[in-house]
Amino acid sequence: MNRIELTRIPFIKNALKNRYPQLAVFIVMLIGYIFAILAGLIGTPVGSHNFSIVFVWIAWWAILILVAVPFFGRGWCAVCPIPLPGEWLQRGAVLSPPDKKPKWLNLRVPKMFRNIWLQNISFLLLALFSSVLLTTPNITGIVLAAMLFSAIGLSTVFERRAFCRYLCPVGGFIGLYSQTAPIELRIKDKQVCVTCEGKPCYNGSSVGYGCPWDVFPGGLTKNTYCGLCMECIRTCPHDNIAVNLRPFSADLTKPSTRMDEAFKAFIMLGSAIIYAGVLLGPWGAFKDAAYNVGSSSWFIYAIVFLAIIFVVLPGLFTLGIVDTKNALPLKQRFASLSTALIPLGLMFWVAFSLSFVLTNASYIIAALSDPLGLGWNLFGTANATWQPMLTSMLAPAQALALVGGLIWSARTAQKAAGEVKVSSIPVIVYCFFATCFMLWLLL
Amino acid sequence: MRYRFSLLLLVMAGLVVAFAPLPVPTIAPQERTFEIDAHQFAYSPSDLHVNPGDTINIHLTSTDVVHGLYVDGYDISVEADPGQSATLTFVADKPGSFRFRCNITCGAMHPFMIGKLTVGNNSWLYRSIGLSILAAISFFPLSSFSDRKTKEERIK
Ligand code: SF4
Ligand code: SF4
Ligand code: SF4
Ligand SMILES: [Cu+2]
Numbered sequence: 001m002n003r004i005e006l007t008r009i010p011f012i013k014n015a016l017k018n019r020y021p022q023l024a025v026f027i028v029m030l031i032g033y034i035f036a037i038l039a040g041l042i043g044t045p046v047g048s049h050n051f052s053i054v055f056v057w058i059a060w061w062a063i064l065i066l067v068a069v070p071f072f073g074r075g076w077c078a079v080c081p082i083p084l085p086g087e088w089l090q091r092g093a094v095l096s097p098p099d100k101k102p103k104w105l106n107l108r109v110p111k112m113f114r115n116i117w118l119q120n121i122s123f124l125l126l127a128l129f130s131s132v133l134l135t136t137p138n139i140t141g142i143v144l145a146a147m148l149f150s151a152i153g154l155s156t157v158f159e160r161r162a163f164c165r166y167l168c169p170v171g172g173f174i175g176l177y178s179q180t181a182p183i184e185l186r187i188k189d190k191q192v193c194v195t196c197e198g199k200p201c202y203n204g205s206s207v208g209y210g211c212p213w214d215v216f217p218g219g220l221t222k223n224t225y226c227g228l229c230m231e232c233i234r235t236c237p238h239d240n241i242a243v244n245l246r247p248f249s250a251d252l253t254k255p256s257t258r259m260d261e262a263f264k265a266f267i268m269l270g271s272a273i274i275y276a277g278v279l280l281g282p283w284g285a286f287k288d289a290a291y292n293v294g295s296s297s298w299f300i301y302a303i304v305f306l307a308i309i310f311v312v313l314p315g316l317f318t319l320g321i322v323d324t325k326n327a328l329p330l331k332q333r334f335a336s337l338s339t340a341l342i343p344l345g346l347m348f349w350v351a352f353s354l355s356f357v358l359t360n361a362s363y364i365i366a367a368l369s370d371p372l373g374l375g376w377n378l379f380g381t382a383n384a385t386w387q388p389m390l391t392s393m394l395a396p397a398q399a400l401a402l403v404g405g406l407i408w409s410a411r412t413a414q415k416a417a418g419e420v421k422v423s424s425i426p427v428i429v430y431c432f433f434a435t436c437f438m439l440w441l442l443l
Numbered sequence: 444m445r446y447r448f449s450l451l452l453l454v455m456a457g458l459v460v461a462f463a464p465l466p467v468p469t470i471a472p473q474e475r476t477f478e479i480d481a482h483q484f485a486y487s488p489s490d491l492h493v494n495p496g497d498t499i500n501i502h503l504t505s506t507d508v509v510h511g512l513y514v515d516g517y518d519i520s521v522e523a524d525p526g527q528s529a530t531l532t533f534v535a536d537k538p539g540s541f542r543f544r545c546n547i548t549c550g551a552m553h554p555f556m557i558g559k560l561t562v563g564n565n566s567w568l569y570r571s572i573g574l575s576i577l578a579a580i581s582f583f584p585l586s587s588f589s590d591r592k593t594k595e596e597r598i599k
Contacts, residue, residue, distance in 0.1 A: 047551065131555075135554070279555045282489035283489070285485075288484070291484075359544070396567065399571040399574075402571065403575055410578065410579065411582075431579075439571045443568040
């Protein structure tokens with residue numbers, strides 16, 4: 001249905017099929033990532049003058065949530081440096097074709113972990129400490145290093161990209177929200193796959209690796225777990241892989257029935273609301289509680305945080321959709337209808353991030369010249385003063401994002417409700433109240 | 444046909460909610476003084492309400508380290524040394540709701556040291572809620588429209 005195949009354009013196709021353009025970006029990203037770790041550990045403790053904070057939590061975050069995820073889905077994962085050292089080690093190669101024999105343990109991830117609950121937990125762990133993480137270069141450096149080393153460690157024990165699939169705290173929500181993006185990687189013709197011998201896209205061949213994300217491209221119906229690594233474009237001998245431009249949120253017409261994904265939607269929605277209130281609101285006591293990790297007020301904050309995400313939001317949602325007459329189990333309706341919260345949550349994050357990013361973007365200019373906060377002045381911009389950007393545009397832009405998000409989620413709710421044959425009205429009402437609350441917090 | 448017409452009505456109603464000028468109650472401008480206490484990482488009071496045209500005096504007193512107060516949208520600021528106070532005077536001639544925030548790095552949570560100034564009505568908030576109501580209720584009948592459409596398609 002109205003898709004435009006981008007890989008028909010020879011330039012795009014060649015740029016994706018060739019390993020070198022991606023490798024070039026990988027190397028730049030990896031250098032930046034390692035520099036961010038070092039800057040966090042040895043640079044100034046003043047967050048707003050440290051490369052690790054400014055480039056990770058302002059620059060990278062802005063690009064990720066305002067551009068990469070909404071328009072390119074898992075596009076960030078296509079160039080992310082975190083899994084690379086582990087992957088290179090696992091393969092014993094950077095570019096050359098793989099050996100037949102695996103070099104490491106190459107175990108399969110146990111079945112009970114093959115879902116995104118670990119990602120939900122890893123995200124929540126970071127979220128509970130986020131006020132410290134966002135403002136303390138040391139902690140950011142340590143967390144970035146820990147992600148790099150966990151990815152390396154998991155690569156030596158498990159096959160493929162176990163870290164990305166099952167543990168990465170960022171990967172979970174990128175995957176969830178990537179379903180809304182107008183980009184997808186899919187096969188062109190199912191029949192070709194059926195008769196394809198050896199399925200090199202999954203098993204690997206002499207020209208490339210089997211899907212690092214443990215996905216069979218022939219069965220892809222949604223973006224969630226395809227990391228857009230482009231390996232299958234390289235390995236498919238029948239030229240059966242396409243990257244398509246498609247309508248926004250095309251994946252959401254077939255709602256998921258998985259509880260881990262449903263709760264991911266609640267986790268993201270809840271965190272956006274909580275951050276908007278705690279970080280951007282005028283209430284100093286909340287900020288104190290969120291920042292003073294280990295204090296009794298922080299424990300209360302943590303409990304309230306988790307209660308909002310696991311009890312209040314899903315509880316109210318369930319109250320809205322209990323309908324004793326429906327034949328489908330409540331669990332299935334819960335999972336399917338929570339699809340509506342995916343575009344809603346994404347737009348909540350967009351609205352929240354707009355404020356945070358536009359206010360603090362001017363730190364990027366200063367940090368470019370003095371990334372470690374040691375008094376350097378590489379490009380002569382080290383003394384650029386802090387200046388919020390576009391403050392008069394902020395309120396209308398946030399209003400647009402939130403009201404647009406409500407319309408988008410209402411449309412999604414209708415489709416999901418159609419699939420499970422229930423009324424979409426309770427879900428729309430739920431989204432409406434959530435939107436009003438977020439509007440009140442942000443505007 | 445009916446579907447198109449409702450959509451048109453809806454869009455028009457939306458435009459009215461979004462852009463129609465609100466009657467501005469004429470309240471004689473006053474002079475208002477706020478004593479604001481700044482400490483890591485909050486202002487108190489942190490939620491100010493004034494009328495458009497009012498002259499605002501903010502006496503900012505810092506009780507710990509150096510703090511600033513920068514008003515978004517007005518692009519003006521003041522700075523207070525520890526134990527000292529400083530005054531910012533301006534005319535609140537732009538209606539709406541604005542954040543004010545610390546503009547002197549004062550510690551870890553500095554980027555989130557934020558207060559709120561509302562001049563007159565927070566019209567973006569009310570308009571957006573109006574639009575949200577319109578959007579939400581328009582989906583109720585629209586959903587039956589689309590159901591009907593698919594049924595018609597199925598019959599064909
Ligand atoms: S899942 Fe995480 S580590 Fe893996 S590519 Fe995506 S962002 Fe990077
Ligand atoms: S290699 Fe190509 S044709 Fe074969 S199964 Fe994979 S995508 Fe299909
Ligand atoms: S190999 Fe293909 S299906 Fe697998 S993650 Fe990479 S791009 Fe996606
Ligand atoms: Cu400050």
